[in-house]
Amino acid sequence: MTKINDFVVRFANVNGTGSASANLLFAKSIFRMGIPVSPKNIFPSNIQGLPTWYEVRASEKGYLGRREGIDMVICVNPESMAKDIESVRPGGYFLYDSTKPLHQRYYREDINYTGIPLMALSAQYFHDPRQRQLFKNIIYVGALSKLLNIDFEVIEQLLSEQFRNKEKLISLNVQALKLGVEYVEENYSYPLDIRLEKRDLVKDKILIDGNAACGLGAVYGGATVVAWYPITPSTSVAEAFEKYAKKLRVDPETGKNKFAIVQAEDELAAIGMVIGANWNGARSFTATSGPGVSLMNEFLGLAYFAEIPTVLIDVQRGGPSTGMPTRTQQSDILAAAYASHGDTKHVLLIPSTPKECFEMTAQSFDLADRLQTPIILMNDLDLGMNDWMSDPFEWDDERKYDRGKVLSAEDLDKIEKFGRYLDVDDDGITYRTYPGTHPTKGSFFTRGTSKNEYAGYTEDGAAYERNMDRLIKKWETSKNYVPGPELYQEEKKSDEAILFFGTSKYAAEEALDLLAEEGIEIDAIRVKAFPFNQEVADFINSHEKVFVIEQNRDAQMRTLLMLELDAAPSKLISILNYNGMPITADLIKNQVCANLTVKNS
Amino acid sequence: MTYIKPEFRHPNLPVNEVGFTKKEYEGRISTLCAGCGHDSISAAIVQACYEMSIEPHRVAKLSGIGCSSKTPTYFLSNSHGFNSVHGRMPSVATGANLANRDLIYFGVSGDGDTASIGMGQFVHAIRRNLNMVYIVMNNGCYGLTKGQDSATADKGSMSKKGAPNPFAPIDLVSLALELEASFVAQSFSGDKGQLIPLIKAAMHHPGFSFINVMSPCVTFNNNKGSTKSYDFVRDHASSTSVLDFIPKKEEIKVDYEEGIQVKVAMHDGSYLSLHKLARDWNPLDWVSANEALIKARDRGEILTGLLYINPKSNPLHDTLKSSDKPLNTLKEKDLCPGSKKLEEINSSLR
Ligand SMILES: Cc1ncc(C[n+]2csc(CCOP(=O)(O)OP(=O)(O)O)c2C)c(N)n1
Numbered sequence: 036m037t038k039i040n041d042f043v044v045r046f047a048n049v050n051g052t053g054s055a056s057a058n059l060l061f062a063k064s065i066f067r068m069g070i071p072v073s074p075k076n077i078f079p080s081n082i083q084g085l086p087t088w089y090e091v092r093a094s095e096k097g098y099l100g101r102r103e104g105i106d107m108v109i110c111v112n113p114e115s116m117a118k119d120i121e122s123v124r125p126g127g128y129f130l131y132d133s134t135k136p137l138h139q140r141y142y143r144e145d146i147n148y149t150g151i152p153l154m155a156l157s158a159q160y161f162h163d164p165r166q167r168q169l170f171k172n173i174i175y176v177g178a179l180s181k182l183l184n185i186d187f188e189v190i191e192q193l194l195s196e197q198f199r200n201k202e203k204l205i206s207l208n209v210q211a212l213k214l215g216v217e218y219v220e221e222n223y224s225y226p227l228d229i230r231l232e233k234r235d236l237v238k239d240k241i242l243i244d245g246n247a248a249c250g251l252g253a254v255y256g257g258a259t260v261v262a263w264y265p266i267t268p269s270t271s272v273a274e275a276f277e278k279y280a281k282k283l284r285v286d287p288e289t290g291k292n293k294f295a296i297v298q299a300e301d302e303l304a305a306i307g308m309v310i311g312a313n314w315n316g317a318r319s320f321t322a323t324s325g326p327g328v329s330l331m332n333e334f335l336g337l338a339y340f341a342e343i344p345t346v347l348i349d350v351q352r353g354g355p356s357t358g359m360p361t362r363t364q365q366s367d368i369l370a371a372a373y374a375s376h377g378d379t380k381h382v383l384l385i386p387s388t389p390k391e392c393f394e395m396t397a398q399s400f401d402l403a404d405r406l407q408t409p410i411i412l413m414n415d416l417d418l419g420m421n422d423w424m425s426d427p428f429e430w431d432d433e434r435k436y437d438r439g440k441v442l443s444a445e446d447l448d449k450i451e452k453f454g455r456y457l458d459v460d461d462d463g464i465t466y467r468t469y470p471g472t473h474p475t476k477g478s479f480f481t482r483g484t485s486k487n488e489y490a491g492y493t494e495d496g497a498a499y500e501r502n503m504d505r506l507i508k509k510w511e512t513s514k515n516y517v518p519g520p521e522l523y524q525e526e527k528k529s530d531e532a533i534l535f536f537g538t539s540k541y542a543a544e545e546a547l548d549l550l551a552e553e554g555i556e557i558d559a560i561r562v563k564a565f566p567f568n569q570e571v572a573d574f575i576n577s578h579e580k581v582f583v584i585e586q587n588r589d590a591q592m593r594t595l596l597m598l599e600l601d602a603a604p605s606k607l608i609s610i611l612n613y614n615g616m617p618i619t620a621d622l623i624k625n626q627v628c629a630n631l632t633v634k635n636s
Numbered sequence: 637m638t639y640i641k642p643e644f645r646h647p648n649l650p651v652n653e654v655g656f657t658k659k660e661y662e663g664r665i666s667t668l669c670a671g672c673g674h675d676s677i678s679a680a681i682v683q684a685c686y687e688m689s690i691e692p693h694r695v696a697k698l699s700g701i702g703c704s705s706k707t708p709t710y711f712l713s714n715s716h717g718f719n720s721v722h723g724r725m726p727s728v729a730t731g732a733n734l735a736n737r738d739l740i741y742f743g744v745s746g747d748g749d750t751a752s753i754g755m756g757q758f759v760h761a762i763r764r765n766l767n768m769v770y771i772v773m774n775n776g777c778y779g780l781t782k783g784q785d786s787a788t789a790d791k792g793s794m795s796k797k798g799a800p801n802p803f804a805p806i807d808l809v810s811l812a813l814e815l816e817a818s819f820v821a822q823s824f825s826g827d828k829g830q831l832i833p834l835i836k837a838a839m840h841h842p843g844f845s846f847i848n849v850m851s852p853c854v855t856f857n858n859n860k861g862s863t864k865s866y867d868f869v870r871d872h873a874s875s876t877s878v879l880d881f882i883p884k885k886e887e888i889k890v891d892y893e894e895g896i897q898v899k900v901a902m903h904d905g906s907y908l909s910l911h912k913l914a915r916d917w918n919p920l921d922w923v924s925a926n927e928a929l930i931k932a933r934d935r936g937e938i939l940t941g942l943l944y945i946n947p948k949s950n951p952l953h954d955t956l957k958s959s960d961k962p963l964n965t966l967k968e969k970d971l972c973p974g975s976k977k978l979e980e981i982n983s984s985l986r
């Protein structure tokens with residue numbers, strides 16, 4: 036049966052061999068043909084020589100999550116070949132470099148083999164060894180264009196955009212493509228039963244990774260001081276900020292930067308710098324991953340108690356440094372929500388798309404200034420480091436930054452006595468001043484817990500308690516500011532429901548369709564922030580059973596729902612995925628079905 | 637900058653050029669032990685800022701944790717202060733400084749705060765040549781946690797309980813010099829005459845100005861046998877120079893004998909005038925400063941004074957080419973590229 040615009044193709048490469056740009060060219064060609072596409076990098080924590088995979092899903096229905104069942108593997112890595120052959124679904128395709136014959140042990144009865152002498156073809160045409168290696172990748176893209184029916188003009192167009200004004204490079208690439216095209220034309224029948232057809236389904240969507248969107252969001256959100264320490268998968272956030280800031284924030288007259296970026300000595304220093312800058316009235320952020328969040332714990336506590344706006348982007352990954360640092364997870368939820376010593380809780384924003392990465396990053400600066408507390412953006416590797424088809428970014432030019440409650444010299448002259456921690460407006464949020472504002476008024480001493488309403492030092496238990504109670508009042512206030520959930524139905528239509536957040540959105544939405552096909556119509560909610568607001572509470576209260584979908588072992592979101600909403604543990608059923616690969620719709624559907632069937636039988 | 641004349645003032649107190657009395661540079665009543673060296677350093681800071689006619693609100697005071705780090709409460713109460721976390725003042729100061737290059741940043745730390753838990757941040761602040769004054773109130777022990785040896789305690793120095801310290805010390809001045817901090821000085825809390833001009837010069841220096849001040853802990857480390865006690869420091873301190881800080885346009889009044897006077901021009905037209913006491917030492921020459929320190933150590937002396945200065949110091953903001961206007965004053969129109977640019981970016985992503 037021919038499948039149009041519905042396949043998963045996986046490239047098995049060796050990292051450091053230049054396959055990334057060829058693979059991107061492949062994915063982008065599908066995107067340009069108007070077909071929804073979602074590429075994913077599956078890569079090791081290594082610079083050169085280990086296997087890496089790139090998985091591309093094309094989906095007429097617009098599903099962008101990962102799905103099981105690989106229709107075709109393009110294998111140019113002998114190391115991983117046995118595993119790669121195994122991963123092809125029955126009836127699928129295995130494309131390999133047939134320069135050397137394939138060993139007998141690699142034959143499977145139930146799949147199709149497409150040998151293309153990539154290295155031999157490349158060696159015939161290119162003489163420089165580096166070029167041979169690079170163009171080998173382009174040759175398989177050429178072959179795929181025939182096999183899967185990619186519009187050749189689209190590829191040529193992309194190449195000419197990529198190598199603008201470098202005619203020589205363009206023609207070398209086109210030549211390599213043609214080697215692949217011709218080989219398929221002469222040796223195979225094409226296109227295959229999995230193939231592409233042009234559509235107009237992409238509309239005005241863009242293709243970008245979440246980390247770049249965060250970096251850009253920080254530029255638009257007015258961040259000026261960035262301090263960071265390299266760690267996968269968050270590094271590209273700071274790099275994107277730098278790239279966009281250099282383009283958009285350099286004074287054309289003086290050549291000076293309207294931003295400052297410091298690669299700190301460690302994450303302790305990175306967050307310290309962010310706190311210092313925000314204390315002094317600049318918008319500042321850092322980006323890190325789990326191990327960095329652990330190191331930042333002490334400072335996060337200080338920022339919470341001293342009430343200093345702080346923006347932290349956590350691109351979650353699988354645990355400690357050796358192990359799964361290049362695999363995705365949502366396993367820092369509790370560590371972030373309750374980071375640090377003493378009674379602390381932090382505002383979390385949870386984006387699902389690049390557009391939300393952009394918007395929530397920009398918004399996090401407003402929230403941090405408004406609420407004078409750390410705001411942690413819970414990104415993850417899957418969203419952060421993979422390209423996603425996303426609605427385009429938008430910005431309202433009328434939008435003003437919300438700098439929160441900050442007193443100017445004029446304001447200070449009007450008030451009798453400034454109390455840094457005095458709850459004037461009865462919302463738990465107090466007024467602050469920037470250093471250097473007024474010669475005799477408004478200065479105060481910033482410290483951790485021991486203080487009264489006027490920022491005076493005290494170890495009086497009653498003053499401590501008053502302050503802690505006000506912080507909880509502020510926490511309540513924050514519920515009015517954080518983004519509410521996305522509800523998938525106007526009114527309740529089932530007693531069971533699914534709840535999910537972040538990148539589980541894609542698989543969960545697809546699972547809703549799969550369930551509907553089985554006759555199961557089920558309500559759904561996507562949580563976008565912590566603290567949970569009333570809508571989340573109401574949703575849980577109004578359903579008898581809520582499947583909580585998350586990508587960690589310990590059901591951290593479920594714990595948070597139990598703790599903060601007093602939700603009954605028995606009604607929160609976990610659906611978990613924590614093998615480092617993004618969650619799939621099938622997994623969700625199967626677990627929901629299994630649970631509901633048990634109930635019905 | 638908003639400049640508003642202070643409203644209340646005792647009619648008889650003298651005021652400085654910017655209209656403030658010395659009282660307006662003071663802080664709250666100190667809660668440190670009577671006789672603690674740290675209090676003398678606070679007093680020197682008050683005096684230096686008053687004499688230099690610094691507007692107090694143009695100073696930001698930052699510290700880590702420790703008795704020493706408490707002192708910002710005891711000076712400049714019209715300045716914003718930040719008692720951060722143990723050992724991590726340099727990073728907070730870095731961020732603050734990046735946000736507003738126009739303020740004077742006073743970092744106060746202890747030997748525990750800097751030489752142990754904060755060592756990483758200290759050396760990196762030096763490396764970046766952050767424009768700040770960094771004072772270590774060095775008492776060779778952890779005062780606030782009741783007197784444990786610190787990493788600057790000399791080998792063999794006796795604790796109050798009578799135990800000799802078995803480890804070699806970390807000499808912060810040698811370390812700062814090794815890392816080419818652009819201003820390196822050492823002093824003694826009991827020597828106001830030396831300390832005050834050093835603080836003034838440090839405030840004027842555009843870069844990382846490090847002053848290691850021997851500051852005895854009377855409660856835990858002032859006993860016989862301690863090398864950080866008042867008696868020991870007084871007996872072993874040897875001064876490299878007599879320093880005068882000479883503000884812009886003022887005539888140089890002191891005239892020392894030819895050959896032993898060093899005049900250092902500061903970036904803003906003021907001068908440092910050094911009357912050299914140590915032979916074979918030139919504060920502008922890094923090698924000679926190192927040699928002088930090593931020789932002094934060999935002789936068991938604590939070399940004090942301005943040990944090294946690099947007048948061509950290039951502070952962090954210059955390295956980063958950040959805007960002359962403080963970053964914290966930039967508004968939407970400077971910071972937000974707007975919807976048209978965003979549309980171009982969208983187009984490039986299709
Ligand atoms: C993370 C952390 N660890 C330990 C402490 C406890 N502590 C407070 S002050 C201090 C030592 C201070 O010594 P120093 O910096 O020399 O200051 P001094 O009191 O001697 O002036 C320690 C270990 C702390 N506050 N934070």
Ligand code: SF4
Binds near residue numbers: 671854
């Ligand atoms: S314990 Fe020592 S360092 Fe602390 S205040 Fe007392 S004398 Fe000063």
Ligand SMILES: [Mg+2]
Binds near residue numbers: 778786
């Ligand atoms: Mg000490």
